[in-house]
Amino acid sequence: MLNGKRVLLIIGGGIAAYKCLDLIRRLRERGAAVTPVMTRAAAQFVTPLSVSALAGEKVYTDLFDLTDEAEMGHIQLSRVADLVLVAPATADLMAKMATGQADDLATTLLLATDTPVMIAPAMNVRMWDHAATQRNLAVLRGDGVSVVGPNEGDMACGEFGPGRMAEPLEIVDAVVGALAAGPLQGKRIIVTSGPTHEPIDPVRYIANRSSGAQGTAIAAALRALGAEVVFVTGPADVPPPDGVEVVRVETAAQMRDAVMAAHPADAAVFAAAVADWKVVGASQSKIKKQSGALPVLEFEENPDILAEVSKMGDARPALVVGFAAETDDVVAHATAKRARKGCDWIVANDVSPSTGIMGGSENAVTLITDAGAEAWPRMGKDAVARQLAARIADALV
Incomplete structure (x- = not known):
């Protein structure tokens, strides 16, 4: 279903980052190529080595890696994909996206991209319900960013409510829908x-x-x-x-x-x-x-x-x-x-x-x-x- 499609996967720094290992596997099962980018915080939850092994590609982490800039600059990296997928999209990442900040590789790619962007939010229920997060969500939707999840359920912090990242297969279905050549794509x-x-x-x-x-x-x-x-x-x-x-x-x-x-x-x-x-x-x-x-x-x-x-x-x-x-x-x-x-x-x-x-x-x-x-x-x-x-x-x- 995703043969020939490339997904630029930006992994945010939250406990839900562990789900991205299965998400990568599921995307590749459907024929997609996955280029992984990890924030510094994401590396506290999953290792670049495990992400790279499942993706079959190098993990990008540093905006100022001169070797990578010579081989594939961050501008090019942001535009060779068919879809930019942010999972988990933390409250911090959503805030930076909504305000156009670009202080690391992930946020710079998001600001420089001209391809469709999808986010899978994941955070504590209080953070999700906070007025600032909901304002940022409205801004991102207005900018054309598509959203999958979050789901409701038990959280690692012990609370219950909306804020759990959507399950990998749900995200894959959303990616398939976004990249399918359907007449309502973009609507x-x-x-x-x-x-x-x-x-x-x-x-x-x-x-x-x-x-x-x-x-x-x-x-x-x-x-x-x-x-x-x-x-x-x-x-x-x-x-x-x-x-x-x-x-x-x-x-x-x-x-x-x-x-x-x-x-x-x-x-x-x-x-x-x-x-x-x-x-x-x-x-x-x-x-x-x-x-x-x-x-x-x-x-x-x-x-x-x-x-x-x-x-x-x-x-x-x-x-x-x-x-x-x-x-x-x-x-x-x-x-x-x-x-x-x-x-x-x-x-x-x-x-x-x-x-x-x-x-x-x-x-x-x-x-x-x-x-x-x-x-x-x-x-x-x-x-x-x-x-x-x-x-x-x-x-x-």
Whole structure:
């Protein structure tokens, strides 16, 4: 899959550097040539000898090595690769990239390169959540840097949360997607998926029957066409696809914040079944059942994410796609929704109980555009996703 491709791998100084040994092996298994560059801190976690042995190439470490400058200067080194991959991308490296610093070989290469750059962040959860890191991440995304991970889980420091470097095979999938000759290569697309859970109290919530299967399939289909996908998912029944940036949320408000943080984007596909309402003042303790007395719940509207993104002005994605799950008068309701929300397309489907679509493996959709209503035959959700992804590619390219 990567035959003839060269990856310039910059290894940052974090405990996750040990994963790069397997990452190098996996990239080479797929035919890629790997040129390794190590920061001084990286050598505290893995040895240049082990990296060189797995890569089958010399490890570059020093900006001022005159022999290397004579053989391959740092400018040339930064431009002979098809992709520059930073893994792990520490908080320090991300900050230097965002501010254009160049005080060692790794950062000089990153500033001098004119090839695509991908980062796999890895750091303590508090460092990842810090406002400075999130600002730097937004700057890098705006500069066209693609991001894979980080994942959520236990960390070497004993804490738990987002900040673990993506696993080697996840990174490889992202590299394959970035280097594949797909029509959506270089495009960044936000996909929302799954239901949202709106709390009533700590043990109860309002939700719907969405499994997240259709949104997951769409994210995978877009990734297969080369897009960089930010996958914002509620508590779905199906796992997220490989090779996408996963942002997990619970509530509609959290989904809205995640979508806004994921901009800028070339397109946004809102496949999530977001709850329309939430409980005002959800109880902080379990509501007890009392004989003869029913709890009174007051509701308020959740943020309208589709409408807000559709009306973002200059920051609006070039293509905004909404979904309409209806139980009657599907085309009429979906057409009215498209006009009301201001989105470009609406993917409408009939989710009345007799169809078995909600939570099932098939879907029958109607695509609502400026041109009118286009009914698609009933097919598997993967097939619907591929057909929609192809239409999105046609619209963006």
